[in-house]
Amino acid sequence: MARMKFICDAERCIECNGCVTACKAENDVPWGVNRRRVVTLDDGVPGERSISVACMHCSDAPCMAVCPVDCFYRTDDGVVLHDKDVCIGCGYCSYACPFGAPQFPSNGAFGLRGKMDKCTFCAGGPEVNGSEAEFEKYGRNRLSEGKLPACAEMCSTKALLGGDGDVVADIFRTRVVARNTGSEVWGWGTAYGKPAQGATAKPAKPQGSK
Amino acid sequence: MKALAVLMLSALVLAGCGERSQQMAGQQIGGSVPSWQGPATAFTAPGWKAGDQGSWIQHMQTRAQGQNEFVRIAPGG
Numbered sequence: 001m002a003r004m005k006f007i008c009d010a011e012r013c014i015e016c017n018g019c020v021t022a023c024k025a026e027n028d029v030p031w032g033v034n035r036r037r038v039v040t041l042d043d044g045v046p047g048e049r050s051i052s053v054a055c056m057h058c059s060d061a062p063c064m065a066v067c068p069v070d071c072f073y074r075t076d077d078g079v080v081l082h083d084k085d086v087c088i089g090c091g092y093c094s095y096a097c098p099f100g101a102p103q104f105p106s107n108g109a110f111g112l113r114g115k116m117d118k119c120t121f122c123a124g125g126p127e128v129n130g131s132e133a134e135f136e137k138y139g140r141n142r143l144s145e146g147k148l149p150a151c152a153e154m155c156s157t158k159a160l161l162g163g164d165g166d167v168v169a170d171i172f173r174t175r176v177v178a179r180n181t182g183s184e185v186w187g188w189g190t191a192y193g194k195p196a197q198g199a200t201a202k203p204a205k206p207q208g209s210k
Numbered sequence: 211m212k213a214l215a216v217l218m219l220s221a222l223v224l225a226g227c228g229e230r231s232q233q234m235a236g237q238q239i240g241g242s243v244p245s246w247q248g249p250a251t252a253f254t255a256p257g258w259k260a261g262d263q264g265s266w267i268q269h270m271q272t273r274a275q276g277q278n279e280f281v282r283i284a285p286g287g
Contacts, residue, residue, distance in 0.1 A: 129248065153277075178280070
């Protein structure tokens with residue numbers, strides 16, 4: 001069985017925000033919500049790096065652990081999804097997530113916080129695959145169409161890799177061996193950890209960051 | 211008096227049987243069908259068969275390899 005994961009190759013990311021745009025367009029993400037965003041580390045300092053960040057679909061997802069209404073679930077492919085019909089928009093997941101993935105749209109005249117929205121790995125939600133109801137709440141279900149997430153497939157430099165963890169890790173390993181540098185994968189240890197120890201509570205500190 | 215006490219005690223004990231189920235009503239969480247089941251639509255990528263788990267996994271791995279330009283260029287090219 002596939003175990004879906006993201007890898008962002010910081011040596012390749014050119015901060016074009018193509019992944020952000022692809023995600024917003026593909027999933028019809030509302031204003032004020034960015035399921036994916038590009039973060040620059042050591043901005044303005046020689047050797048700065050950019051990485052594309054979204055929900056990493058952690059092996060031991062802290063959002064699942066803290067949700068008071070238990071609206072999260074994990075698919076057979078390892079994708080962490082949530083049910084918006086159950087979510088109460090409390091924001092606990094937002095505090096727990098080391099990647100800042102959960103987003104909350106502002107609804108109504110008084111800016112009320114709506115139900116949580118996050119990257120679905122383009123796998124939709126609990127509704128029928130490819131249905132209109134699923135699209136309205138969660139966006140496209142590309143996995144059920146035999147496609148990978150739009151952000152990864154649209155990445156012009158192939159900095160963002162998405163798909164089966166073994167495959168994307170193998171691609172990244174090949175690159176590192178070929179260029180002999182840039183072996184650090186931001187967020188990988190935090191999200192997926194080692195099977196014995198599980199994920200860590202704190203994000204991995206980037207090399208060279210203050 | 212004793213009969214009344216027994217009756218009240220019985221009512222108290224039996225009250226537990228009337229407890230409502232704490233199961234969450236409505237949709238079952240995580241009830242979505244697996245991705246490999248499709249359905250096949252006009253947008254479905256060619257190369258796999260909806261409903262065939264093996265072909266879906268194989269197709270996704272092949273598609274993920276499309277992100278690897280090292281397999282698309284000649285060695286040393």
